[in-house]
Amino acid sequence: MFLVPDIVVRFFHRMASPPHFYAFTQRLMPWLGTVFVLLTLAGLYGGLYLAPADYQQGDSYRIIYIHVPAAWMSLFIYIVMATAGAIGLIWRIKLAEVVAISSAPIGASFTFIALFTGSLWGKPMWGTWWVWDARLTSELILLFLYLGVIGLYGAIDDKKIASKAVAILALVGVVNIPIIHYSVEWWNTLHQGPTVTKMDKPSIHVSMLIPLLLMALSFKSYYLIALMQRSRIELLKRERNSQWVKTMILEADK
Amino acid sequence: MKPARKQRLILISLMVIGVAIATGFALKSFNENLMYFFSTTDVVAGKAPKDSLFRLGGMVIKGSVERPGDGMMVRFKLTDFSKEVTVEYTGILPDLFREGQGIVAHGKLNAQGVFIAEEVLAKHDENYMPPEVKASLKTKSLSEKGQ
Numbered sequence: 217m218f219l220v221p222d223i224v225v226r227f228f229h230r231m232a233s234p235p236h237f238y239a240f241t242q243r244l245m246p247w248l249g250t251v252f253v254l255l256t257l258a259g260l261y262g263g264l265y266l267a268p269a270d271y272q273q274g275d276s277y278r279i280i281y282i283h284v285p286a287a288w289m290s291l292f293i294y295i296v297m298a299t300a301g302a303i304g305l306i307w308r309i310k311l312a313e314v315v316a317i318s319s320a321p322i323g324a325s326f327t328f329i330a331l332f333t334g335s336l337w338g339k340p341m342w343g344t345w346w347v348w349d350a351r352l353t354s355e356l357i358l359l360f361l362y363l364g365v366i367g368l369y370g371a372i373d374d375k376k377i378a379s380k381a382v383a384i385l386a387l388v389g390v391v392n393i394p395i396i397h398y399s400v401e402w403w404n405t406l407h408q409g410p411t412v413t414k415m416d417k418p419s420i421h422v423s424m425l426i427p428l429l430l431m432a433l434s435f436k437s438y439y440l441i442a443l444m445q446r447s448r449i450e451l452l453k454r455e456r457n458s459q460w461v462k463t464m465i466l467e468a469d470k
Numbered sequence: 471m472k473p474a475r476k477q478r479l480i481l482i483s484l485m486v487i488g489v490a491i492a493t494g495f496a497l498k499s500f501n502e503n504l505m506y507f508f509s510t511t512d513v514v515a516g517k518a519p520k521d522s523l524f525r526l527g528g529m530v531i532k533g534s535v536e537r538p539g540d541g542m543m544v545r546f547k548l549t550d551f552s553k554e555v556t557v558e559y560t561g562i563l564p565d566l567f568r569e570g571q572g573i574v575a576h577g578k579l580n581a582q583g584v585f586i587a588e589e590v591l592a593k594h595d596e597n598y599m600p601p602e603v604k605a606s607l608k609t610k611s612l613s614e615k616g617q
Contacts, residue, residue: 268600272566277598306478342591343564349506387486391493404505404527406574411596421599 232311234451235460241444248441255434262427270424279337281427284412285435287330290358291393293323293439297365298390301383311447313379314454316386317369318446322439324362331355342406350399351407354392361389375454507574514553518579525576526555526585527593532569548573548585559587566592 230236263281270277300316303309334352335345346352365382372378400409411420412428420428455461497504507527508518518524528548535546543560546569557575567573567590575587599607 268602270598271601271604272571272594272597280598302482305482306475341564341566341594343566343589344591347506347591350504384485387482388489390486391490395493395497402504403501404507404509406506406591406593408594408596411598419597421603423600424598 252437259430267424281431283333285432286326290327298386301386314450320365322442327359349405350403354396509550510555511553527574557585564592
């Protein structure tokens with residue numbers, strides 16, 4: 217704690233309070249929306265128009281600009297969800313529970329997009345829609361983990377208990393994340409090895425890499441927007457009997 | 471940190487570590503089954519199943535692709551840069567099938583040790599570059615060889 221500057225600690229303390237979070241995210245939303253639109257336009261323009269065709273796959277490789285950022289997000293969101301779940305379990309911070317459960321549907325969507333676009337890509341390149349190799353199977357398990365989290369949360373009426381249950385489920389599933397990432401190195405798979413995240417320099421030409429990173433940032437900002445909107449709704453539902461929600465609604469009525 | 475929180479933190483860490491260790495052991499014991507394909511060295515060494523279907527992966531040797539007869543039958547050699555296996559396949563090859571590329575074939579060995587494939591999938595590499603860059607890389611490696 218003593219290594220973190222005081223102002224950062226205070227920021228997080230204030231963010232953990234629901235009314236402050238609610239007001240803060242409302243002010244942040246137009247900025248995030250602008251950033252998201254700019255990044256997406258730049259990324260798509262770069263990826264679909266400026267980037268050259270691939271020497272092997274021609275123009276078909278351009279699905280990479282959706283597939284790879286979506287796959288990265290599917291892992292990233294899971295880590296956020298599990299971490300938020302752990303914070304909720306240990307420090308009993310309500311907002312962390314809200315962030316964890318609000319992340320699940322977004323992560324499930326990105327996982328589905330990664331699997332779906334991968335299948336579309338696999339048919340012309342590999343010659344098959346789907347194979348049961350380690351990478352594809354572990355990514356499918358990730359989708360089931362997300363769906364499990366959503367289902368478990370919905371099945372328990374007491375949302376306090378539900379949050380604890382899904383946090384534990386999410387933490388157990390964390391073991392799948394390194395398996396997905398390293399599956400292409402540990403086992404023989406049809407899916408090729410890592411391109412961007414290898415130790416030496418990425419084996420993708422820089423003119424193709426920049427739009428890919430822009431799209432990755434665009435997906436990150438989309439996640440932030442979706443997460444905040446979902447969290448706000450979840451907060452209102454949970455805090456519907458609290459004073460700050462009542463005051464806010466009364467003020468809005470005036 | 472308050473003792474109660476510390477206790478919860480320790481409990482959760484232990485749970486995550488426990489699950490990780492258990493999964494690690496499980497994966498280790500199923501390691502063979504998680505391999506999507508056998509390498510050509512495995513097949514030559516007799517590690518691949520004799521009578522059942524399995525997958526064989528390797529790189530298509532340059533100049534080894536031939537079409538004996540008029541039909542759709544293709545014969546080529548696969549290598550993992552140490553041992554070679556001959557593969558025969560009747561059917562349409564995927565777009566990315568070319569000499570010098572990795573592929574995965576599904577089928578079984580016949581009595582002569584030739585792999586009769588029922589399905590051929592192309593395995594593409596992790597390199598993405600424009601054709602001009604590839605061409606210049608090629609001329610560069612050729613000129614280095616020439617010296």
